[in-house]
Amino acid sequence: MGIVNRSLRLLFPPGHAWRLPGVFGIFIDALALNFDRLRLFIRGIILESIPGTAEDMLPEWYDALDLPYDSTLLLADRQARAANAYNFVGDQTFAYLESRLQAELPNVYLVESYFDDEGVAAISGIGRSGIMRSGSGNPLYTFLVFGDVDTEEEYNRMLAILAKIFPLHLEPFIGVTIGGT
Numbered sequence: 058m059g060i061v062n063r064s065l066r067l068l069f070p071p072g073h074a075w076r077l078p079g080v081f082g083i084f085i086d087a088l089a090l091n092f093d094r095l096r097l098f099i100r101g102i103i104l105e106s107i108p109g110t111a112e113d114m115l116p117e118w119y120d121a122l123d124l125p126y127d128s129t130l131l132l133a134d135r136q137a138r139a140a141n142a143y144n145f146v147g148d149q150t151f152a153y154l155e156s157r158l159q160a161e162l163p164n165v166y167l168v169e170s171y172f173d174d175e176g177v178a179a180i181s182g183i184g185r186s187g188i189m190r191s192g193s194g195n196p197l198y199t200f201l202v203f204g205d206v207d208t209e210e211e212y213n214r215m216l217a218i219l220a221k222i223f224p225l226h227l228e229p230f231i232g233v234t235i236g237g238t
Contacts, residue, residue, distance in 0.1 A: 109140030
């Protein structure tokens with residue numbers, strides 16, 4: 058006896074006369090079964106409407122979020138990637154950029170840096186926006202992207218993430234190796 062069946066039977070007064078025998082009892086059981094099915098159907102709709110819990114609609118979520126769908130990943134990983142893209146807020150702070158990249162590719166790191174007039178790189182820790190002119194006394198601020206990815210697809214995914222969230226006025230320097238090479 059399901060929760061809906063018990064709930065429907067609680068609507069009737071207690072007592073031996075209301076144990077619902079015969080056709081009326083069968084009707085209540087059938088009604089409860091259909092309400093159970095309806096409850097599960099609505100719950101499925103709610104779960105499929107959120108990319109972090111979707112199963113059947115996950116490829117459609119990937120299309121809507123403009124993500125490449127990889128069916129070889131575990132379901133939990135595919136859901137996490139879709140939820141991650143769905144909850145994307147947008148920001149251009151260094152901590153945000155690194156957290157977005159780390160969420161997708163944990164072995165890839167960002168380092169904020171600048172190049173002085175002689176082309177020597179140094180760690181900056183401070184970002185600056187606006188027009189950057191090299192050779193005029195103003196250093197060129199940028200990010201160094203380094204680390205390891207396993208496949209060419211992960212490398213392309215990293216480039217897509219950088220293209221989507223990286224500030225347009227900064228040119229990243231990429232030193233990422235593919236497959237440990």
